[in-house]
Amino acid sequence: MGFLSAGGASPSSSLLCEETSLLCKETMDDVFGCIDGEGELPELGAAGLDFLAFPLESEEVVASLMEKEKEQLVHVTAGNYLQRLNSGGVVSSWRIASIDWINKAQAHHNFGPLCFYLSVNYLDRILSIKEPRPEKPWVQQLLSVGCLSIAAKMEETLVPRCLDFQFCSEKYKFGTESIKNMEIFVMSSLNWRMQAVTPFSYINYFMDKFTQGKPLSCGFASRCTELILGTLEATKFLQFRPSEIAAAAVLSAATESHAVDFSSALIASNIPVNKQTVRRCYEAMQEVRLVKKSEEGNASPSVPKSPYGVLDASCFNFKADDSQTPGSSQTDSDNNNHVYTAANKRTKLDA
Incomplete structure (x- = not known):
């Protein structure tokens, strides 16, 4: 046939x-x-x-x-x-x-x-x-x-x-x-393993590790999201695990907001990922122009803000559940200026 x-x-x-x-x-x-x-x-256990x-x-x-x-x-x-x-x-x-x-x-x-x-x-x-x-x-x-x-x-x-x-x-x-x-x-x-660990799983964890409670700009979560999504296209980021990408993205965004110095914060932090690997991931972000070094040595954005620039920290309080509600799609009349809001997402319940 x-x-x-x-x-x-x-x-x-x-x-x-x-x-x-x-x-x-x-x-x-x-x-x-x-x-x-x-x-x-490979088998990941009964719970996946x-x-x-x-x-x-x-x-x-x-x-x-x-x-x-x-x-x-x-x-x-x-x-x-x-x-x-x-x-x-x-x-x-x-x-x-x-x-x-x-x-x-x-x-x-x-x-x-x-x-x-x-x-x-x-x-x-x-x-x-x-x-x-x-x-x-x-x-x-x-x-x-x-x-x-x-x-x-x-x-x-x-x-x-x-x-x-x-x-x-x-x-x-x-x-x-x-x-x-x-x-x-x-x-x-994929053996029905559709729930995946992503860099978004680690955002708040590395925020706490690198900034130690220092105040961050309102666009911090948006910038972390932008950096993480920016790693999808370049194949060089496939060599990094989600936790390593998350650490590099959070530290880059914190450096851009002048909350920390990249090298000092990385050295002083107590994180369960290899610090040299995090630095290599950050350097890969520089190579593909997701971030660049300023004259002062801090990371600074080098690409225009994506539609996800409207994200705020509330998006990190959500998680997928096992149910789904089918419906019709929504479109934005402002061409590609789409807004991702908490109201569009399922409520994510803490495990």
């Missing part, structure tokens, strides 16, 4: 994937080639990954998260995946195109930053264990839709219909069943 069936011709020459041409679990193994032990992820609420003040909780993040990213941080990305082949082009589409789609639907981060997390974990096939270019777009759709169901209060995720002039159009089958393929390939 063919994967795609052509619909009527349209001015944009879209290829409609009819629901009669379903993408089943059995056929997905033909769409992707498996690598690294046939795509099996616990996505814990902010703030994370307990050293024991943070230690547990750090153990889980290592298990979660065992394939993504492996040298083989980085080598495949850096070779400039199909996997690299798929990742670039997918992140670009996810970025536009999440802005269109006014999704929050954690939804964006989770989408790319799923994408990297899939591509690290599955080999894209260049003769099936439509799968890249369907994979992007599937990753974002799952992340939205994990994090958003208002979730669009499957068909509504295809919001602009994509080359292919997919039916509801095709999208749902891709979701099942992604979730089953």
Whole structure:
């Protein structure tokens, strides 16, 4: 059975994937080639990954998260995946195109930053264990839709219909069943471990470690979010764990707000991550122009504020639960000036 069936011709020459041409679990193994032990992820225990609420003040909780993040990213941080990305082949082009589409789609639907981060997390974990096939270019777009759709169901209060995720002039159009089958393929390939440890899990923890209660600017949380999201596209950040990215982002933002000096605060802090690795992550942020050094030696922003510049610290008081409330999408009449507010998110209950 063919994967795609052509619909009527349209001015944009879209290829409609009819629901009669379903993408089943059995056929997905033909769409992707498996690598690294046939795509099996390591067992993380019966409970899987616990996505814990902010703030994370307990050293024991943070230690547990750090153990889980290592298990979660065992394939993504492996040298083989980085080598495949850096070779400039199909996997690299798929990742670039997918992140670009996810970025536009999440802005269109006014999704929050954690939804964006989770989408790319799923994408990297899939591509690290599955080999894209260049003769099936439509799968890249369907994979992007599937990753974002799952992340939205994990994090958003208002979730669009499957068909509504295809919001602009994509080359292919997919039916509801095709999208749902891709979701099942992604979730089953990741052993249903969809709750992930992210850098956002550590924001308040490292704030306390680096600033020691010093007053911070009202845009501090927004800047931390901006830096974390800025690390998604560059492949060099795949070598860093979420805790290391969080530490570098918090310390960079605190330095920009003149609350601390980067080097002094890093040396004086008592943190459970390697300080040299945090510094290397900060230097990588400089290389991709997320931050730069000022004449005084402090970090300063070098890129315009993103739509997430409107974030405030309240966004770090929320966590995903296991339920979801489907609904229609929201759009912003001010083009891309989307606002992420606490009212748009689910209430996150402390574990």
